[in-house]
Amino acid sequence: MAGRGRGSGVLALCVALLVGCGGPSAPDAAPGDVRRLLDRRAEAVLDRDAAAYRATGRPAEAYGNLRDLPLASWGYRLTAFDRDGARATATAELRYRIKGYDREPLSTTRTLSLRERDGQWYVAAERPAKKATEQLWDQGPVTSVRGDHSLVLGVGRGDRATAELRAYADLADRAVPSVRDAWRGKWPGQVVVLVPKSLDGMAGLLGAPASGYQGIAAVTTGEAGGSGQAPADRIIVNPEAYGVLGAFGKQVVITHETTHVATRAHTSRATPLWLSEGFADWVGYRGTGRTAAQAAPELRRAVQEERLPAALPEDGDFGFSGDSGKLAQAYEGAWLACRMIADQWGEERLTAFYEAVGDHKKRPGAVEDALRDVLDLSPEEFTARWRTYLRAEFG
Structure with a gap:
């Protein structure tokens, strides 16, 4: 009897001190x-x-x-x-x-x-x-201004915040109808514009070094290919580069970026930058009456100095590397490639070409197939026609 009593006491003690005997601890709440x-x-x-x-x-x-x-x-x-x-x-x-x-x-x-x-x-x-990446509110109090087709969100504008952002909304409200007239594809028909305080603020929103955007007035972020399950694109302004532009240049920039919003569903990894940037510039300048000589001074100078480009701009030519003239020439050459298609084949053929390239899943063969199917040209023939077009415009 005495032995059983001692054993029961040890068992009871171990049960009472189960945690101390190696049992699980209570979960952290x-x-x-x-x-x-x-x-x-x-x-x-x-x-x-x-x-x-x-x-x-x-x-x-x-x-x-x-x-x-x-x-x-x-x-x-x-x-x-x-x-x-x-x-x-x-x-x-x-x-x-x-x-x-x-x-x-x-x-x-x-x-x-x-x-x-x-x-x-x-x-x-x-x-x-x-x-x-940073969010706009990480950089200060956000001020919002609604337009007819736009929402502009800005920080660091001071007492004139509403008036300054209203000017962006007015530009965007003019851009949307212009883009609708040039691009008949389905898109929301409205834009969100973010205006940080500085170039560094823009870089923070993009999660990239500021040096890569010094000469860029604005960029558009969004999902390539447009799954329909993504938020609206954001147009992010570089207030330092944008601020030195005149009224005409500011309108072209916002119309250019709005075009990227509109064409997102047909822009994919297969789309070269000369086509996406050139098309956006084509819409930006469309109907303005600006001549090639007025809108493409760097390329005009190159052609007149017998430095005619041998090929269309590569993707890398659109990055800011400290040579603003080279960057401008890339955009100008891309714009004139798209302008040539619109002039010689018609605007509907240009948009059909854009869509055909973007419908490819990969870059190899995308431009070649679209040139053949839409314009009945080889890449070599297209490049030769583009170079002839440049000579005619600037000769």
Whole structure:
């Protein structure tokens, strides 16, 4: 009897101290708490509830940066959580949609620094994750201006923010009908324009070195091939290069970029830059009355100095390398290639050629097949005609 009593006591002690005997520890409740914290933070953004946002932590100024952003959705999904006592670092996927413009949410990755106080978690800081691009509100308070066919979002404009952004909206509102007239394909017929404070701000939005965009007035981001399951394209302005342009040049740039938005569904990896950039410039200059000599001064100079290009511009020629003349000549040559097609075969044939090239899944053979099927030319014949066209325009 005594032996059985001692054995039962040992068993009872081991059961009571199961964790100490090697059993599993209780799961950390912190990740679930943080998920709920991020849900409250997202709800506060959508509800425009500053007090509720501040209750989730800092930085409080981030709410002010977002206040003028027209949102249809905003939500976080926790993807990683690393705790060190009362401190933690979380990684979350942020998905948001601009009301009236984005067909699907745009996704970006955020890093959040967290602190625990009195059993509650709070956000101490939120920033783009490593290798993720900045968002416009990371650069300051966003000001929004709506046009008839456009939404312009800007930061760092000061007291004249609304007036400056209204000027961009007016340009975009003129660009959309011009593009619709030139490109009859299906597209939303509206654009989102982002205006950062500086070239560095533009580079932050693109996640690339600023040096690559010094001579570029604007770029358009979007999904090549246009699956229909992507957000609206964004036209991102370089205010430094754009600011030195005259009224005519600014309109051409915005019309050019709007063309990229319109043609996105038919622009693929198979589309060479001479075609996508040349077509966009063709739409930009279409109906303006500008002659080749007026719109292509660098190429005109080259031809008159007997430096006629031997071939159409390569993709690499469209990157800014410090030689602004070379970059301008690439764009001018591409524009005149598309202009030649419109002049000699008609505008409908030009758009058919663009679509035929983009319908290929890969670059090899795409231009060759489209030249044969749409224009009944070989690449060598097309290049020869283009060079003859340049001589005729600038001779």
